Amino acid sequence: MEFNAPAGENLFDRSKVVGKSTRRIDGPLKVSGRAPYAAERHDVAANQAYGWIVGAGIAKGRIRSMNLDEARKAPGVIAIVAATEHNAVGSSDWNIAPLFGGRDIAHYHQAIAVVVAETFEQARAAAGLIRTSYDSADGRFDLETAKEKSKVGTGFSGDKSESTLGDFDSAYGSAAATVDATYTTPDESHAMMEPMASIAAWEGDRLTVWTSNQMIAWGKKALASILKIDEDKVRVDSPYIGGGFGGKLFVRADAVMAALGAKAAGRPVKVVMQRPLMFNNATHRHATIQRVRLGADQDGRITAIAHECWSGNLDGESGEDGTLQTPKLYTGANRLTRSFVAELDLPEGNAMRAPGEAVGHLALEVAMDELAEKLGMDPVELRVLNDAKDTVPADPDTKISDRNLVRCLREGAERFGWSKRNPQAGGNRRGRWLTGMGCAAGYRAGPTEKSAARVRMDADGGFTVETDMTDIGTGSYTIIAQTAAETMGVPLERVNVELGDSAFPASSGSGGQWGAASSTAGVYAACVNLRRAIGEKLGFDADAATFEDGKANLNGESWEIADAGALSADGEMTYGDFKDGYDVGTYAGHFAEVKVDAFTGETHITRMLSVCDAGRILNPLSARSQVIGAMVMSAGATLMEDLHVDKRFGFFANHDLAGYEVPVHADIPHQECVFLDTLDPIISPMKAKGVGELGICGPGAAVANAIYNATGIRVRDYPLTLDKYLDRLPAIA
């Protein structure tokens, strides 16, 4: 089914299941410990052995030798696959450095061996007996230095990140008020709770990998290309995923080393990447340096807006494009955005939740706060005044599908008690606490990808949906069940959902906040085909009928759909060219309140609110969780998350969950999330857009602005840890 024109009124506008707050259907399995994650599939393959990955001890260079003798003799060892005895594996479209690369080392902790043994303890102990010597090469590990040789690169989309409109330099030069500020954001880690994990088993030349992966079809293709085998010989299964945040968009070393280990051992092999390897072996969000220049007239109308971003990566090409939201958010006739990428020899940078925008907002939305202060304007009013209307500010030929940013900001300000904010920064002291409020706008694209599903009706009228879609905690199981129940006109309890198996029809997968909108549209397409099959069998026009309470009704006649017997239909939703003329975005108004200890500088977030505009919300219960969870991650980026680069040896030094600090319970107060009751007819028949990344676009900037409002100190280097401003706090007495 092709979606080739804006959606008119349809069954979802009269929905009984879709859009209703619904407990997760996989919830009871998760809370009782019965949902099986990748490393827990004891049932899928007998006689599993354990693999332990060895990571490179240098950042760049070549392995001179690996002494494997002692390890091979260690108790329980079945096989060792080592870089010195194995050709580099093939590449794929989804990784830069080879996941197992022969003697050449591209980054620290790159996999150089897998030790397979009877038990976990034996594999780990034997791995410690491998002696490796290297010829180290000099590497480039400092972004500030490397940026001098950077060139315009691409963000996650692969498009060159550069756009101009009008004449920025003259408009900026003649603006009544200007801001020119440079912000830095550090390398960040996904730090999902479940490490990379895979069980691999060969049957002849056929490979099955039970793994933890967000994008099953990509993973299958990548594994085939990396292992140089036919794609149809590979099966990937990933029904439960313990968090991904972009880190599991791609096949990584766990799957590759499990496959190679299993081949060498002649047995199924389970590999769980040890946590201390995750930070340097797997991908991370690139650090950025961002310069924002804003010029406005005395009334606050932006006349000039420039956002430049520098990041680095192994290929000097694909970086963190912090400018992504800037062409979309605010008006202004003269504009410039450019994203430069330098060559760095640090571990591979790649997508992490809202790649680009998540850190872009930390610069742009703080610069807006700085401009508001220069103008003596309220920060909410400055944003409302410069809101884009019908077309994209940097691309006037592109229409905006449905945008309610002003409502987000106004409703948020009202609910948050914004009018009580003291605009005088540092002017609120209550006992030992300096208090402050901040706001930010949020923009994140609302993309769709083609997505397919199969829906089966059993003889007893029960339904099963099968698609390779993944649930990374986003609630896919439930919204897919809701969509099928709504379309087939049956109660939710009648629908069973099976996900994550590459044997099922290929879905959009989970990433870029396209999953909810795309996968449910695909399930809808399959359900429409099943309705037609039922209609054909029972003799009515399914497209004209309504499906309700297990019956199809048309012109006063009624059919029990179960009477059609067991039937199955595949369907796929694809998207027509008409969407090219639109920018489909999601929008938010974010608010935060903080208190900063006047003595120690310690920051506590006391309140957070996000008001979101993302079209129809398929399941308000789980959508809210996505937003508040993203707000937590955004707060982490602002206050604590920081991969420390050891610039001598070229690796992230704090590579575990003790050294890489993420928010914990005590850091996060009660959070509020409000969804506007909007519909976007351009996105899909569901009129629903994703929210999982919108929530990380802006809340951190609201926290940063609140800290400034509390202290009067503007720190532009994230994270905003107290050592960066303690000596500048207002005098206590």
Place this chain on the structure above:
Amino acid sequence: MPDDGYLNVSRRGVLAGGVGSAALAQASILRAQQPMPGSQSGNEGPSTMRIRMTVNGTPQEVDLDTRTTLLDTLREHLKLTGTKKGCDHGQCGACTVMVNGQRINSCLSLAVQHEGDEVTTIEGLGTPDDLHPMQDAFVEHDGYQCGYCTPGQICSAVAVLEEIRSGIPSHVTDDLTGPMRPTEMEMRERMSGNICRCGAYSNIAEAMAQVAEA
């Protein structure tokens, strides 16, 4: 959704304990896996010990490599995979279980330290069809997303409420002598060893408050 095929080991354990037949008990002992034919290992195997503990009310006897953590004993030997390995270093709390009524990070203790102990894991708190009130509250308040930290969060949450009831103070307890109450800050402080990267903290606090007030 998969069938719940996790209870086989426990059932055998129950039989062994109940019937008391020596032969049957012998059969129920899970042995550390022996090297398979084709293994190139020439050395002697690791030192092992027989450990007896009660897990979720079921007596278990396991021959284990002495380096085996309680966490790996549960996950790899008893196949109780509800207890999660997030870091294996006591940094994330995903492996939280209760031992003799107190919560611990099961990755930070070796199985050999638990001879004769009573271990309760997430599987022992409730089943999908008969959830513990805390498990049910997590579903109701959506106190999770990916679900991987969730068993640890729930075991901690149950234990935290018990700690507060028992008057065990925390870093944020104002009055060490007065009655202790399950305030939001008291619960958030005590739960801070359980990381949730999906960021469900606000919802977990609501789930806990509901159970605390019940």
